[in-house]
Amino acid sequence: MSRNAAPPVDTAGLEKEERKPPAAGESTGSAAPEAKTRVNKTVFLGSATGVVAIALWAILAKANAESVIGAMVGWVSTNMGWYYFLIVTAVVVFVLVAALSRVGKTKLGPDHSKPQFGMFTWAAMLFAAGIGIDLMFFSVSEPVSQYLAPPQREGGTAEAARQALVWTLFHYGITGWALYALMGLALGYFSYRHNLPLSIRSALYPIFGKRIEGPVGHAVDIAALLGTIFGIATSLGIGVVQLNYGLNFMFGIPENLAVQIGLIVLSVVMATVSVVSGVEKGIRRLSELNVVLAVALMLFVLVTGKTNFLLDGIAQNIGDVMSRFPAMTLDTFAYDRPTDWMNAWTLFFWAWWIAWAPFVGLFLARISRGRTIRQFVLGTMTVPFIFIVLWISIFGNSSLDLIMNGNAAFGEAAMSHPERGFYSLLEQFPAVPVTAAVATFTGLLFYVTSADSGALVMSNFTSHLKDADSDGPEWMRVFWAVATGLLTLAMLTVGGVPTLQNATIIMGLPLSLLLVLIMLGLYKALRVENSLNDSYRASLPGIITGRSLDQRGGRTWRQRLTRAMSYPGRKQTTRFADTVALPALQDVEAELRSQGAETSLTVATVEPCGIHSIDLQIAMGEERAFKYQIYPVQYETPSYATRRADPDDRYYRMEVFSQEGSHGYDLMGYTREQVITDVLDHYEQHLEFLHLNRAAPGNTVLVEDQVAKDNWESDFDMQEETQ
Structure with missing residues (x-):
């Protein structure tokens, strides 16, 4: 499985991202980010108890654990294989439709947000x-296994070789x-565009509303965490076995459980040192070194x-x-089902991907604020896969070439002992001591970094974070590093990597149900985004095209x-602001009030420039409130x-903001009547x-308690820091 080797991005000290002024529609209710980070006791105790109980059960009752896990996997394979195939196919269709449709232009953040990272850095x-x-x-092991023992037809043929790479x-x-x-x-989307916490439960807000703060939300986070820790434990278990053989290959260190326990302890210690000493940036540099x-x-x-x-x-x-691909994605082998093959390969991989989705999804979300849905989805589905195609094609085809040219011993070793396959392949090339050392060092860094970043993500899932860029407390990260190591050890003692694979298939099942709910929640939210786009096209011409009043003929050419x-x-x-913008919005509010509307007009001083922002809001019953805000933004x-009016070489634009962010145009130079006209355009x-x-009351309200937040920093603050 292609896994995230880097910890979630610590945005402190990196490129400055956009900030936005207060916006209606951003919840300050119970679903909003916390004033400070604190432990989510229900999720932490529930998930911790589950993980420790399973680990102790596996260690103290090995035979029973192995029997139960085997029976459960058999049931899932026999009765739920079709379900896994349908779920993952539905996800592929859903994200591609979201990316390629009109809603793909929607940003992961307010409309005026800009990507934190440049295209090259983001792609890297x-x-x-x-x-x-x-x-x-x-x-190496999968192409060889699929070539020698394919799910259907005869192995060892040219077609088997071709299909082996396709399966991998x-x-x-x-x-x-x-x-x-x-x-x-x-x-x-829900964190950066609607200011909900960066947690799995936030994606279910359109379905369950504020109930996500109760048992429903806790159950969702516990399921996500249990799936995640089993996915990480599986990767660490595979890593332990791989590294153990690497040490045996280079130094003759024996392959046994004692050495593997030592490697697990080493990973836990290194992960603990990392999270306690705050060396995330160092781990990030090591991750970049891994790539090189x-x-x-x-x-x-x-x-x-x-070549x-x-x-x-x-x-x-x-x-x-x-x-x-289209035929394979729903190929359940209904007429000639290779059950053992399905359990070892396709079902395991789909469950493993599902288990890792919260972990890697959090990392991807943290680096993608300001990207459009289209950029995010297409980038995520193509950039890493390009590398994977190259890697698997080069190493997989090199392995098959050895077997097809008579090296049957290599094929048998790679199939029967998959941890040996990679090193056995390197042994066929020059400078094997160097390449084996590089492979082992690279694997060790990936192994430790996965343990470190996994502990960080799980601590976030069991905390109420104060904002999207915060992380859980250090002691909790240490706990999850130790718990992951304990679970890995427990599964290895029961039956090694196959048991870890089987446990992943089981734990992926409840998490797959969560994927269905997430798609439903996103569907509801993105349908509202679509309607918002439609309303611009169906409204007045100036709003449709985004043209200002000047461009629509409101002033003479000299003006x-x-x-x-x-x-x-x-x-x-x-x-x-004081003589044109404020009186204009006061006139509009007074007229609206006289006609029975429930309005509010807020004037606030934006620090440190000292210029007023004016925020007009109109309640719309159970639907999304109307917001028209004039806000000062500084530019060089x-x-x-x-x-040049300012001796400091700074000038200001009075930009119009709605709930979705800045509309990107300036009101400076407008008359009072023209400002009023612009307000009415937006209101219509x-x-x-x-x-x-x-269709239904409250359908436009994605987040309840739509009141303005007062703790957002403005674009002015951002530009003051960067200039």
Whole structure:
């Protein structure tokens, strides 16, 4: 499984992201972020008790645990295999439709938000999320296994070799990354666009409302955490076995449970040191080093191996995956079911991807604020997969080439002892001591980083975080690092990697039900976004096109030119706010009140510029409130400006904000009547939006308690810091 090797991004000290002024529609009710981070006692105690109980059961009653797990896996395979296939296929269709439809333009954040990371950096971080020690484990063992023992037809043929790579890429490819994209999309959308906590339960707000703060939400988070810890434990178990053989290969250290226990203890100690000493940035640098080493290893095999054959294989593998994927994604083998093969491969992989989805989804959401849904989904599903295709094609085809040219011993070793496959392949190339050392070092770093970042994510899932960029307390991260190590040890003592795989299949089942609810919640939310877009097109021409009053003929050409050449300073902007903008909104509010509307007009001083923002809100019963806010935003005066009003080379725009963010245009230079006209344009557009969503009361309200927050920093603050 392509796993996130880097911990969730610590945004402190990195590129400054956009900030937005107070916006209606951002909850300050019980579902909103906390004033400070605190433990979610129900989720923590419930999940911790479950994990420790399962681990102790597996250690103290091995035979019973192995029997029960085997029986449960058999039941899931026999009765629920079709369900896993339908769920993952539905997820692929859902995220692609969301990305390619009109709603794909919606941002993971307010409309005026900008991506925190540039395209190259963002793509590199997606790329880093696409590799892990398990990819080293399976990139040789699975192609060999599928070639020698395919689910259908005869093994050892040219067609078996072709299909072997397709099966491997199928299990590591588009479907799994679609699961990550769904979870990351849900977390990012509800957290950054609706200011809900960065937790799984937030995605269910459109369905359950404030009840997510009760038993429903606790059950969701416990299920997500149990699935996550089993997914991480499986990766760590695979990593332990792989590293144990690597040490045996290089130094003759024996392969046994005692060494594996030592490696687990080492990972827990290193993860604990990391989370306590705050070396996340160092771990991030090591993760980047991992990427470099992995690419170097891959290029070494490509150059020193049969380069032309490998390049031909890459091209053919890509074509085969694209042509065969639609048929494979729902191939349940209904007429000739290879049950053991399904349990060992497809069902295990789908459950493993599902179990890891909350973990990697959180990482992807943390690095993607300001991206559109289309950018996020397509980037997540393509950038990491491109690397995976190259990696598996190079190592997988190199392995098959050895077997097809008579090295049967290698094939038997890679199939019977998958942890040995990668090193056995490297043994066929020059400089094996160096390449084996690089592979082991890279695997160790991936192994430790997964333990560290896994503990961090699980501590977040069991905490009430004060904001989306906060993390759980250090002691809790230490606890989850130890608990993960204990669970890994317990499963290894029962039956090794196969038992971990079976446990993952079982734990993925309840988490898959959560995916259905997340899709329903996102569907409801994105349907409202679609209606919002429709309301712009069905409203007045100026709102439809986003043109300002100047462009719609509200001023003479000389007045327009004067406005275009002006870069107003603080005094001019203050004068406009107090003598034009405020009286205009006061007139509108007074007229609305006289006609029975429930309104509020708030004037606040924006620090440190000292300019007023004016916020008009109109209650709309059970539907989304109308908001029109005029807010000062500071910019650096461009070099081509002919008149500079501010000696500090700063100028200000009085931008219009609604619940969705800034509309991107400036009111400076408008008359009072023109400001009033602009307010009414937006009000009519909002009424059209409510008209398009008239199916059920409250349908436009995604988050209850729609009142303005007072703790958001503005774009002005952001630009003050960066300039």
